[in-house]
Amino acid sequence: MQGKPRFGIDAPTLVLGFAIGGPLLLVLGCVGNRVLPSALAGTMIGTGAVMATEAVLMTLSSLYGKRILLRRMVDALGLHGDEKALDVGCGRGMLLLETASRLPRGRVTGLDLWSTRDQSGNAAEATARNAELAGLRERVQIDTGDMRHLPYADASFDVIVSSLAIHNLPTETDREQAVHEIARLLKPGGQLALLDFRHTAHYVQALREAGLDTRRSWPQFLMFPWVWVVRGRKA
16 A cells, blocks of 8 residues: 555534635625625625635644644653553544554554544544554554443553544533543553543543543644643543
């Protein structure tokens, strides 16, 4: 197999909408500046500029900023190389493979429901291909499942990671259930790192209720929208 892994764009429908709608509003606002009320034309131009800028920033975030932050997040785990790890909501595998690259004697499982709304081209086959292209397929297991009902035994993993996944659950109850499931699967002494742009304070609260020593980072501005990293360790 030839080529490099491709990890797609996060929230592709939203990015596409901004990429089309932003320039369109800019053009309409500029063209209609002479016939439309100045306030309306100005609003169209301003909104279009914001949407176009967000499309660019979100694309750069998916392609570059996220990769840098995930690498730093995995580095901070201080892995020994023989851990058993889980990536919850692994998507096309950027964090999955970043983790696998640190586990020459270990193994990482990636689990997802494979929603293409959340990531372009999201599919188990795409993740497997990326693992092959990265030369890490033998270290990776790919499963399909719901993070609210993780299909693994208690205390199964030394390390659990997740990136931009838990916020996709529709209610606070769902998200709390997923976080409690993550805590259930962690071995005593195990650690986790969850990156997200919403609800991270609730993740911290739920993990502390589950008995984990937990902290949240300062906002990280290499991604757009900016994100936080929640870290925890099980006693």
